[in-house]
Amino acid sequence: MNEQPIELEEGGTVDVLIPLGLDQAYSYAVPAGLVLKLGDVVQVPLGPRETTGVVWSRGAGRGGNLKRVTGRLDMPPLDPALMKLVDWVAWYTLAPKGSVLALALRRPPDDTPERPRLGVRLVGAPPARMTPARMRAIAAAEGGLLIAKSALAEAASVSAAVIDSLVDAGTFAVEPLPRDAIAALPDPDHAKPTLSEGQSSAAAALVASVQANGFGVTLLEGVTGSGKTEVYFEAVAEAIRQDRQSLILMPEIALTAQFIDRFEARFGVRPGLWHSAVTGRKRERLQAAIASGEAKVVAGARSALFLPYRTLGLIVVDEEHEAAYKQEDGVSYHARDMAVVRGRIENAPVILTSATPSLETRINAERGRYVHLKLPERFGGRQLPTLGLVDLRRDKPERGRWISDALVKAIQVNLEAKEQSLLFLNRRGYAPLTLCRDCGHRFQCPNCSAWLVDHRFRRALVCHHCGHVERRPHECPACHAPESLTACGPGVERLAEEVATRFPQARSIVLSSDFPGGTERLKQELMAVAEGEFDIVIGTQLVAKGHNFPGMTLVGVIDADLGLTSGDPRAAERTFQVLRQVTGRAGRGEKPGRALLQTHDPGHPVLKALISGDPERFYAAETASREAAGLPPFGRLAGLIISANSQPESESHARALARCAEVPEGVFVLGPAEAPLAVLRGRHRMRLIVKTTRDVNLQDYLRAWLKRAPKPKGSVRVAVDVDPQSFL
Numbered sequence: 001m002n003e004q005p006i007e008l009e010e011g012g013t014v015d016v017l018i019p020l021g022l023d024q025a026y027s028y029a030v031p032a033g034l035v036l037k038l039g040d041v042v043q044v045p046l047g048p049r050e051t052t053g054v055v056w057s058r059g060a061g062r063g064g065n066l067k068r069v070t071g072r073l074d075m076p077p078l079d080p081a082l083m084k085l086v087d088w089v090a091w092y093t094l095a096p097k098g099s100v101l102a103l104a105l106r107r108p109p110d111d112t113p114e115r116p117r118l119g120v121r122l123v124g125a126p127p128a129r130m131t132p133a134r135m136r137a138i139a140a141a142e143g144g145l146l147i148a149k150s151a152l153a154e155a156a157s158v159s160a161a162v163i164d165s166l167v168d169a170g171t172f173a174v175e176p177l178p179r180d181a182i183a184a185l186p187d188p189d190h191a192k193p194t195l196s197e198g199q200s201s202a203a204a205a206l207v208a209s210v211q212a213n214g215f216g217v218t219l220l221e222g223v224t225g226s227g228k229t230e231v232y233f234e235a236v237a238e239a240i241r242q243d244r245q246s247l248i249l250m251p252e253i254a255l256t257a258q259f260i261d262r263f264e265a266r267f268g269v270r271p272g273l274w275h276s277a278v279t280g281r282k283r284e285r286l287q288a289a290i291a292s293g294e295a296k297v298v299a300g301a302r303s304a305l306f307l308p309y310r311t312l313g314l315i316v317v318d319e320e321h322e323a324a325y326k327q328e329d330g331v332s333y334h335a336r337d338m339a340v341v342r343g344r345i346e347n348a349p350v351i352l353t354s355a356t357p358s359l360e361t362r363i364n365a366e367r368g369r370y371v372h373l374k375l376p377e378r379f380g381g382r383q384l385p386t387l388g389l390v391d392l393r394r395d396k397p398e399r400g401r402w403i404s405d406a407l408v409k410a411i412q413v414n415l416e417a418k419e420q421s422l423l424f425l426n427r428r429g430y431a432p433l434t435l436c437r438d439c440g441h442r443f444q445c446p447n448c449s450a451w452l453v454d455h456r457f458r459r460a461l462v463c464h465h466c467g468h469v470e471r472r473p474h475e476c477p478a479c480h481a482p483e484s485l486t487a488c489g490p491g492v493e494r495l496a497e498e499v500a501t502r503f504p505q506a507r508s509i510v511l512s513s514d515f516p517g518g519t520e521r522l523k524q525e526l527m528a529v530a531e532g533e534f535d536i537v538i539g540t541q542l543v544a545k546g547h548n549f550p551g552m553t554l555v556g557v558i559d560a561d562l563g564l565t566s567g568d569p570r571a572a573e574r575t576f577q578v579l580r581q582v583t584g585r586a587g588r589g590e591k592p593g594r595a596l597l598q599t600h601d602p603g604h605p606v607l608k609a610l611i612s613g614d615p616e617r618f619y620a621a622e623t624a625s626r627e628a629a630g631l632p633p634f635g636r637l638a639g640l641i642i643s644a645n646s647q648p649e650s651e652s653h654a655r656a657l658a659r660c661a662e663v664p665e666g667v668f669v670l671g672p673a674e675a676p677l678a679v680l681r682g683r684h685r686m687r688l689i690v691k692t693t694r695d696v697n698l699q700d701y702l703r704a705w706l707k708r709a710p711k712p713k714g715s716v717r718v719a720v721d722v723d724p725q726s727f728l
C-alpha cells in the first residue's frame with residue numbers, strides 16, 4: 001500500500017501477467033511514448049489475438065525482437081498490496097498465478113450507457129373505469145412517492161399491465177428512479193447497544209487493535225447467542241471513525257438477510273454487499289467505491305478478499321470454522337487463511353469469530369499466535385440449552401419413521417406451550433437412495449459414482465454432485481416391475497411427511513437450499529419463522545447457522561451420527577461444530593431451551609463432549625488425536641486429484657506420479673487410491689495424499705515433484721489442493 005510504484009521507461013521491457021491459467025508472466029517491449037508502472041492494466045498481443053494483462057515486473061534487457069505492449073487501458077492499476085496477495089496465494093496454493101490474478105482483476109468498464117430504471121408516481125385522478133386491481137394499485141401508491149414499478153406491482157399484488165394502464169390513463173406518471181446508493185456512509189454512533197461487562201471488555205480489546213493500526217489476529221470465541229456480532233461491530237465502528245475500510249467475510253452470502261438488517265439497525269445504512277449475484281453496473285460501481293475508499297464497509301463472500309480496498313483497516317471473518325470458506329474449484333484457497341495473509345500485507349487487524357472455532361485457529365490462539373477473547377455466556381443472562389441423548393437402540397421408531405417417542409413427546413409439550421421446535425437433518429430431498437424391491441436395482445447417477453436422491457417436491461431424482469436430474473419412473477427400469485420402487489432412508493422432505501402425520505394440527509415448514517424461489521424465498525421463510533409463524537421447522541444445515549429464532553425452545557437432531565462415519569479427518573470436528581451450532585438455536589429468547597440428539601452410539605466421544613457442555617473436553621481430545629496422527633495443524637497436508645475421461649488413464653498417470661515422488665524424512669505419500677467419489681461428472685478420479693511434518697516446506701516439495709513428474713497428457717488433469725477440507 002505504502003510502496004512507491006516503480007516507473008518503467010519506454011524502450012525497456014516488462015513482464016505482463018495474463019489472467020488465464022498460466023503461471024508465468026510474458027515479456028513485452030514497451031513502445032516509444034508509453035510510460036508504464038507496475039500494476040498497470042495493459043493490452044498485449046497473445047498468439048493471434050489481443051488480451052488484457054497486468055504489468056507484473058520490470059523485464060530483463062532490451063526488448064529487441066519481443067512483441068510490444070499495445071497500450072495501457074484506462075483503468076486504475078492493480079495496487080501493490082493486491083499484487084502481493086496474488087503472488088502469495090499462487091505460491092501457497094500452487095495455482096497458476098494468472099488464475100489468481102483473474103480473481104483480483106477488474107473487468108474493463110462497460111461503456112454502454114446505463115439504462116435508467118423507471119418508477120411511477122401517483123399524479124392524477126383515478127380513471128373513470130375502476131377495477132379492484134386498479135384500486136389496489138392506486139391505494140398502494142398513495143402519498144405520491146416515486147416507487148419502482150415492480151415494487152408497486154408486488155405491494156398491490158397486481159400485474160405490471162395494470163400499472164401500465166394507469167400510466168396510460170394519466171393517473172400515474174413515469175419518472176427515472178435515482179440510482180440506489182452503493183456506498184452510503186455508516187454512522188458509527190447511530191445506535192450503539194449497551195454492552196454487558198464481558199462484551200465491553202472484548203469490544204475494548206478489538207477497538208484497541210483497530211486503533212493500533214497494525215497486523216494482528218484475534219479469535220473472538222463466544223457461545224451461541226453471546227453477541228459476537230454486536231461486539232465486533234464496535235471494531236467496525238472504530239474503523240469507520242478512523243476513516244478506514246472494513247471487510248466482513250461471511251461463509252454464505254445467501255443467508256445474510258438478518259445480518260444486513262442488524263448492520264442497518266446499528267449503523268443506519270446497509271453495508272456494501274459483494275457476492276457473485278451482484279453483477280453488471282452495480283458490481284462496477286461497488287468496485288469503484290471500494291477502490292476510492294468511499295465504501296467503508298463491505299460484507300462479502302470469499303471473493304471479496306480480492307477487492308481493491310484503498311485503506312483497509314479491519315478484516316472480520318464471521319463463523320471462521322465454516323467449510324464454505326474453502327474454495328474447491330479453480331484456485332483452491334481457504335478464505336479465512338488468505339484473510340490473515342491479506343491482513344498481514346495491509347498491516348490491518350483480523351478478527352476471527354466463532355462459537356466453535358476450527359482446531360487450527362484454536363491452537364494458534366492457545367500458542368499465543370492469536371489473541372484469544374472469550375464470551376462464555378449468552379447475552380441477557382440466557383442459558384445455553386440443556387442437551388440430552390436419545391438412544392435409538394432402545395427408543396426405536398417403527399419402520400419408515402425417524403422420530404423417537406422421546407422426541408415426539410418433547411415436540412408435543414412444545415406445541416401445547418405454543419413454543420417452536422426445530423428438527424435438524426442434514427439431508428436434502430426425500431430419500432438418499434431409491435431401490436427396486438423386486439430386483440434390487442439402485443438408481444445411480446450416470447456421471448458420478450453416487451446414488452440419485454429422491455426429491456419429491458420437484459418430482460425428480462437428482463445427483464447432489466453434478467446436478468443430473470431424471471424423472472422418477474413408475475416402474476423399475478431394470479426388471480419392469482410396476483410400483484416396486486421404495487425410498488431408503490430419510491431426507492428433510494420425508495421427515496416433513498412424518499411430521500404432518502404425527503402432528504396434523506401443527507404449522508410446519510421445510511427449509512432447504514434447493515427449493516425454487518432461491519434466496520429471496522428463503523429470506524422470507526426465515527423471517528416468518530423468526531416471527532413465530534411456524535410451530536415446527538424442519539431443516540438442513542442452513543438452519544444451523546447464525547439465525548436468531550426467539551420462540552425456538554426445542555431442537556431435535558434426527559441423526560447425530562450422520563457425519564461421524566465418513567473417512568474425513570475432520571469428521572469429529574465438523575460434527576461437533578454443526579451439532580453445537582444447531583442446538584444453539586434453542587432458548588435464545590425469553591424461555592430456556594433444550595435439545596435432544598438421536599443416536600445409535602451414545603458413548604461416542606463427540607456426543608459425550610457435547611452433552612458435558614464443556615467444549616474444552618472436545619478440543620483437548622481432538623487436539624491429542626490430531627497430534628498423534630500428525631494431521632493439521634501438527635503436520636501439513638495436500639491432496640492431489642488425478643482425473644481423466646477413463647479409469648486406466650487416470651490410474652496410470654497417478655501411478656507414474658507416485659513413482660517419481662521422493663520421500664525424504666518427514667514426508668509421507670499415501671496412495672494412489674481411487675477417490676471415494678470415484679467418478680465425478682464423468683471423470684475418473686484417483687487420489688494421492690501428501691502428509692509432512694511441519695518443518696517441511698510443502699509447497700517447495702510439491703513444486704519440485706510436479707516438475708519431475710511426467711506432464712499430464714490427453715484428458716488427464718492433476719489438481720493440487722493444499723490444506724484439503726474435502727476428502728471425497
Ligand SMILES: Nc1ncnc2c1ncn2[C@@H]1O[C@H](COP(=O)(O)OP(=O)(O)OP(=O)(O)O)[C@@H](O)[C@H]1O
Pocket residue numbers: 193194195196199222223224225226227228229230354355379545546547548584
Ligand atoms: N449488548 C446487547 N444489547 C442488545 N442486544 C444484544 C446485545 N448483545 C447481543 N444481543 C442480542 O442477542 C442476540 C444474539 O446475538 P448474536 O447473534 O450477536 O450472537 P452470536 O454470538 O453471533 O450467536 P451465534 O453464534 O449463535 O450466531 C441477538 O439478537 C443480539 O441482537
Ligand SMILES: [Zn+2]
Pocket residue numbers: 445446447448450463464465466467468681
Ligand atoms: Zn452426478
